[in-house]
Amino acid sequence: MAEAVFDVVVIGAGPGGxxxxxxxxxxxxxxxxxxxxxxxxxxxxxxxCIPSKALLDASEKFYQAKHGFAxxxxxxxxxxxxxxxxxxxxxxxxxxxxxxxxxLMKKNKIEKIxxxxxxxxxxxxxxxxxxxxxxxxxxxxxxxxxxxxxxxSVPVELPFMKFDGKAIISSDQGxxxxxxxxxxxxxxxxAIGLELGSVWSRLGSKVTVLEMLPQVVMGSDxxxxxxxxxxxxxxxxxxxxxxxxxxxxxxxxxxxxxxxWEGKQxxxxxxxxxxxxxxxxxxxxxxxxxxxxxxxxxxxxVTDAHxxxxxxxxxxxxxxxxxxxxxxxxxxxxxxxxxMIAGKAGHVxxxxxxxxxxxxxxxxxVGLTEEQCKAKGVAVNxxxxxxxxxxxxxxxxxxxxxxxxxxxxxxxxxxxxxILGVQASSxxxxxxxxxxxxxxxxxxxxxxxAHPTLPEALKEAALGVHKRMLNS
Numbered sequence: 245m246a247e248a249v250f251d252v253v254v255i256g257a258g259p260g261g262x263x264x265x266x267x268x269x270x271x272x273x274x275x276x277x278x279x280x281x282x283x284x285x286x287x288x289x290x291x292x293c294i295p296s297k298a299l300l301d302a303s304e305k306f307y308q309a310k311h312g313f314a315x316x317x318x319x320x321x322x323x324x325x326x327x328x329x330x331x332x333x334x335x336x337x338x339x340x341x342x343x344x345x346x347x348l349m350k351k352n353k354i355e356k357i358x359x360x361x362x363x364x365x366x367x368x369x370x371x372x373x374x375x376x377x378x379x380x381x382x383x384x385x386x387x388x389x390x391x392x393x394x395x396x397s398v399p400v401e402l403p404f405m406k407f408d409g410k411a412i413i414s415s416d417q418g419x420x421x422x423x424x425x426x427x428x429x430x431x432x433x434x435a436i437g438l439e440l441g442s443v444w445s446r447l448g449s450k451v452t453v454l455e456m457l458p459q460v461v462m463g464s465d466x467x468x469x470x471x472x473x474x475x476x477x478x479x480x481x482x483x484x485x486x487x488x489x490x491x492x493x494x495x496x497x498x499x500x501x502x503x504x505w506e507g508k509q510x511x512x513x514x515x516x517x518x519x520x521x522x523x524x525x526x527x528x529x530x531x532x533x534x535x536x537x538x539x540x541x542x543x544x545x546v547t548d549a550h551x552x553x554x555x556x557x558x559x560x561x562x563x564x565x566x567x568x569x570x571x572x573x574x575x576x577x578x579x580x581x582x583x584m585i586a587g588k589a590g591h592v593x594x595x596x597x598x599x600x601x602x603x604x605x606x607x608x609x610v611g612l613t614e615e616q617c618k619a620k621g622v623a624v625n626x627x628x629x630x631x632x633x634x635x636x637x638x639x640x641x642x643x644x645x646x647x648x649x650x651x652x653x654x655x656x657x658x659x660x661x662x663i664l665g666v667q668a669s670s671x672x673x674x675x676x677x678x679x680x681x682x683x684x685x686x687x688x689x690x691x692x693x694a695h696p697t698l699p700e701a702l703k704e705a706a707l708g709v710h711k712r713m714l715n716s
Contacts, residue, residue, distance in 0.1 A: 250276045252585060253374060253388040255361045255530060258286020260562030260574030261394030262345050267582035269352040276355035276386055278376060283342035284349065286396055288571040294341055295419045298334040299443045300602050307446035316641060325447060327424060363531035370557055390557050390585050393545055395530060397523040397563035405492050405519060411499050412517045415440060424448045429501045429514035431489055433460035435601045437520035442603045445481055452512050454487040454503055461601055465613040465648065465662045472607045472664055475644050492517060525564040551581040573597050596679045598672045605645045606668035610676045611660030614650060623653035627685065627708025631665045633716045635696035642666035647705040649685055656684040667698055674699060685709035
């Protein structure tokens, strides 16, 4: 089998993989990027982050037109949903971005290979041989000194509730329903469940969320999670927290989900059941066992602090390794990994990786929660500012939520920032920059923010750390 030889072969063209390929090419390395899908971009661009945000933004506009604009003096008659057009717009966004990734491959002289890659062997000189199987079954070979595994993750399936793609679905199908279900049961109150639950609730579904843990978005600050749950309830979503799902049965042509809640046996009928209990690393068919790459008990590739596996010249990044399954985390790892392969000093600051739930209002945070600070024994000062006291939020008719700044009681260094409110996903960027430079609450408080703007709420919360807010 004739082999094409590269400095670096990246397996997977998601946010981690394609970014790693681009950075390696920028550093002068000969690079190939392999993905089983012709549309490069991975789960994020094709069936995850991007299409779900397109649906979230569109459904929010529809919901506001029906329920919110009248308060601004804007009224409509005969508002209708064209779900086909909405989905077409989503697909156009996906097509634009995935086409853009392919364009970046060409611009950076990266060999784009469509197919599945599998390790075959490690040569005498340390080169890794890979077999590529195309969609038509044709096989070819590539060889590289360095291989980056960036194969991502897939939805977790419950053993007693197998996906059928129609009535019991994963997030992959949750972004592509052809009709608005009359009722939707969402199993899992994390970011994916709440986001897709919000989409279909806005479009007319009766949505019930079943979450096994005592709060939604476990891992976020408890106070912020309670605030988000409260707002989503006002929007019509129904919640059962601490619910243990036990099964699903067919009754009268519909699914009925059974669960235990507060010591009672409960059931909830649903036209569609969305299982959103998390994702798991995906490395099937890559041939890790062939070259002896170690994985942990959860199937994640084991790496050191430099993204290296136990096999020389094989690295791994993104969802297939430990850590938060976030596209931007994978991107940062891709850049750092490529730089290290090129002999440079790549680095990822895992303490300053933002997380976002794109509901309305959004929930975003970076750094530690109050609960985590308490568990670490770190004394903190906390400042909070409500968006209802922010002029810009009031003008936008978006006064739900608040900002929380957590600072070290001794040094005033910002340890965490949590935002529940409009455009929280954008506002969290300022907090991340401050924390990246080890900034203090005082630094935020003394920085002049334009008026009237939403970021003023962050400044006021920082002032609140020292109990000197000016507008509350």
